Amino acid sequence: MWWSIWWVWIAAGFLIGGLEILAPGYIFLGFAIGAVVTGILLGLGVLSGGPALLVLTFAICSLVAWIALRRTMGVREGQVKVWDRDINDN
Template sequence: MGWNVWWVWIVAGFLIGALEIVVPGYIFLGFAIGAVVTGILVGIGIAPASPALLVLIFAVCSLVAWFALRRTMGVREGQVKVWDRDINDN
């Protein structure tokens, strides 16, 4: 696999983003954002060519993206539904 090829990271990010459509819940979206950001960093020449460091950059970018998504789109206070009546109560 071409670890240091920028478009491989971008395509992987879009494929993981498409997987998010199948499995909703912001599980894979952080990974997709991390892959695209890593691809951008590789494309502009900031990221190193070492596969281990690229995976580390991908992991850190994914974690930051996941926390940002959790902060902006996560569970909010008061969002929990409290049931005060049972369907079997007449």
């Protein structure tokens, strides 16, 4: 089936990466990296199994990529504004 073809995972990763352009903020980039890594592992023959194993691999790779992106490019100091008074307070 389609889930066991390596280039489908890589193409899906690039499509998901294209969504990052429409919604910047590293929202979809972790999923894109997870799909590409899953495709590479499948293409190299490291993975061979059913869809449950592939989806689990995709989820774990996406989570690791998201955590790595969050640590390296996460919220920078000064990026979040904290309001200490309300405009309606007099």
